[in-house]
Amino acid sequence: MTPSTPPVPWSPPTWLTSDRIVLAAVVPFAAAAALPAVWWIPRARDAIQGNAGAAAVMATSTALLSVALIRYALRATPHRSAWLRCVLGGAFAGVLNAGLSLAGIGVVCNGQGGGFFAGFFVGTWFGGFYGAPLGLAFGAWYAVLAGSAVRARLDPSHDGPDRVLTAAGLWLLLGGACAKLAWWGAPVALSPWGLVAVGLGLTVLGVARRRARLAWLARVAAGVDPRWQLDVRRSDDVHRSDDETGLLPLIRPDGRPQDGVLLYRAHGHDRYRSASPSAPAALTERPHPG
Structure with a gap:
């Protein structure tokens, strides 16, 4: 769910x-x-x-x-x-x-x-x-x-x-x-x-x-906020989630590729899942090393 x-x-x-x-x-x-x-x-x-x-x-x-x-x-x-x-x-x-x-x-x-x-x-x-x-x-x-x-x-x-x-x-x-x-x-x-x-x-x-x-996005990228996480955005339409359709960029791209997606992770687990369910909330630029 x-x-x-x-x-x-x-x-x-x-x-x-x-x-x-x-x-x-x-x-x-x-x-x-x-x-x-x-x-x-x-x-x-x-x-x-x-x-x-x-x-x-x-x-x-x-x-x-x-x-x-x-x-x-x-x-x-x-x-x-x-x-x-x-x-x-x-x-x-x-x-x-x-x-x-x-x-x-x-x-x-x-x-x-x-x-x-x-x-x-x-x-x-x-x-x-x-x-x-x-x-x-x-x-x-x-x-x-x-x-x-x-x-x-x-x-x-x-x-x-x-x-x-x-x-x-x-x-x-x-x-x-x-x-x-x-x-x-x-x-x-x-x-x-x-x-x-x-x-x-x-x-x-x-x-x-x-x-x-x-600053908040930097904390999410560092894994400080457990409710949110950054994930790789699918570049092809075949594997891209329908939930990503219509998402707004967190920060106006100004030509930068939005190759990441901001996910909200629900608290807790249930017996049928090994990980918390997540829902895409916004598009963003993935932080790159360095």
Whole structure:
């Protein structure tokens, strides 16, 4: 009887997907960078300076459009398509953001509910000259993170979410530092220093989990953990176990052959077996002498 396989140690929880990591990173970045990014534009600076409602509208619009852009990019099949969707879609989202921000400020701050569409038209027409290049810049920055998540989805492995977690941490850290440099007294919905702190924490967490996974695999290879063992993976389809079909690599191969299989060994023996039954759990690279 094949034992039921428990979760592989140091595998991320099922709810922690690469897409969710990216979305959770993009929202605070968009909220923190939205106002510093337009502070150099006189018209935008006059609208948000000393006006908390206008600042909240602009930050909210930027965050919502950023989420829509990232969700669109994450549906791409090759990761290069995700980059292209982010860049080109970012320019379009920047134009929309100019219109939505102006229309939203008119409704929320000035009570001009009937002029929403007129404000949107004026914002997209005139503000688009600024919104398109700003959206292009935001989209290019988002492409770095979206490409990492799409690659983790197309080339799945047990350490895929941790790779995206590390990338998101570095992305937030650098993005927060850039937002701080561009601050120059602009009001912010979220402090850039908060992005730096969160990014540093995520980077440390992602790196620590990846190193712990490698250390655990080394203990398994040395026979320290009796519940798990490494075995030779059959190279031919005739002798390969059906249980190995669909197994994910423990660590993303990046071109390395996955010639080993990680087995979970059940505790105890029964009277009909001389060895504990085992179940394949993941593919891996066999450690070689030296």
